[in-house]
Every structure is written in structure tokens, then in C-alpha cells.
Amino acid sequence: MKIIDLLHRRPTLSFEIFPPKNHDGDISSIYQTIDELAKLKPDFISVTYGAGGSTTENTVEIASKIKNEYSIEAVAHLSCIDATPEQLIRVLDSLKANNIENVLALRGDYPRGYDPMKAPHYYKYASELNDFISKNYPDTFCLSGACYPEVHQEAASLEEDLIALKKKVDAGAEYLITQIFFDNNYYYRLVREARIRGINVPIIAGIMPATNSKSLLNIAKLSGCNIPYNLSASIERFKSNPQAMKEVGMNYATNQIIDLITNGVDGIHLYTMNNVETATRITNSISNILASCNRKV
């Protein structure tokens, strides 16, 4: 099923996972994670794609099992920076052969040591990947794209970022998933400004439970998102107590989600970081809220 059809029973609940990075190449631990996530009946699970195609086979394998063995819709992330058309065709053929109907089309993070000014490349922006897939695989995949409530770090302004976002949607992205944010006002601003510019596709909110102070500060720095005072005060107070920090992060994320659903969000995408406990506790704590939104639970 295409995610755009699931979005008609809004709000959707979905999870993001990443292929485990084990030195011996064993990724079997991810299936214990999916066993548990499946019990929460998500609308879909998305699987990330390593910078420069470093996880291609694992992304396809995991997405394929989610779809064909767990009978849950899978979204395969796919990035185009540093990719050739032949490489993209190989991945897309393989996704198609495995009945995967949904692709999150990204430019992708720059691989280590990659210099965008010097490296030869076929594709510069995600909109070009959307264009490539739409032309080569008509009516095959439901495409989606990333968007940035606090503006992408390379964009000069919100205005420029939204012009680029419109191009991505015009090239085939049927819905969008946001970068993490901890202040819902940035999400509401993005939706308002997008609608003004004729970007009318569903915008799913990406939420990351801030259960570990160190990784939270790191991710916030990398993604350029602000940490509101009340969250940073709690982090400061509880950062040396991992159990208390977990409660801070889960409760903060839960409150964000309740506010978003109250205000009509199209969907919630939990960046699980492969952490089953957090995803389970948050989902269970809003089960009645989700049930009251006409979701099939």
C-alpha cells in the first residue's frame, strides 16, 4: 500500500529505524527490534540509507522483511548524492522486486571526506532524485521528501528552503517528513508557510525522544535545531541520572505529540534510534489519543 493512502486515515504513526552498524556485518539484532515495534501496529516503518550508499543491501533487506514477513508497510530511504544512475536503477529495481512501494527520496548526508564543490556528481538535490524516479518508474513508488521546520542548514533563508521544497513536491514527493524539532512552533510555522506557497501535501512531524543528554546535544548540533529553555533546564538538572533523563525525554516527546495531534498534525514519525523501550512506552501512553483519531488500532 502507498503511504499517501494511509495518510487519508490521519494521523499516521510510524517509526524510523537504521541498519545496525556491526563490524561483523551481522544485522540480525534489528529483527528483535522490529518484532517489538510490530506489536505497536505502526502504519509504517522507514529504514535509513547510509551516507554514500553504505547500507544499500541492508536497507533493502530490512525494508523487504518489514513488508513481506511482518506485513507492515515499509519506506526505504534512498539518497542520490554520490550515486550514479546505474546504482540508483539497481536499488530501485531491487525495491520493486521486493514489493516495496514507498521511497523517501533524499539528497543524503555527505559521505566522510566528500567535498560538494569538487566531487563529480550526477545529482545535487533531492528534487532531481524524485524526478529521476518519477520518470523511470511511473506509478510504481509513492515518493516522499525531507523538510526542515528550523530551515535546512545550507539554505540562506526559510524562503529559499521553501522554494526548494516546492520543487521537490512538484517533482513527485507526495508527502513530507520533518527533521527533528523540540519546539512545535517551528512545525506550525513550516506548515503555515508551506501552505501559503502552494505546498499542500501532508507534512508528518518527526519526533525524537531526548532520552540521552549527550546524543541529544550532538544531534541537535548536527541538525541545527534549538532546544527550548524548559528542556535544556531538565537536561542540565538530570543529565547525570540516565533513568531520570529517560523520563524527561519520553515525557517531553509525549507532550509534543499530544499538542501536535490536538492541532491536527498529519502524522507522527518517531525517530526510534532502534530503542524499543522508548517507542513502546510513548506509543502506549497515547493509545487512547490515537484511537480517538479514527486510526485503525
Ligand code: FAD
Ligand atoms: P535537498 O532537498 O536536496 O536540500 C538540500 C539543500 O539544498 C537545502 O538547503 C535546500 O534548501 C537546497 N536545495 C534543494 N533543492 C534546491 C534547488 N533546486 N536549488 C537550490 N537549492 C536547493 N540522510 C541520509 O544520508 N540517509 C537517510 O536515510 C536520511 N534520512 C532522513 C530522513 C528524514 C526524515 C530527514 C529529515 C533527513 C534524513 N537524512 C538522511 C538527512 C538528509 O539527507 C540531510 O538533511 C541532507 O543534508 C539534505 O537532504 P534533502 O533530501 O533534504 O536535500
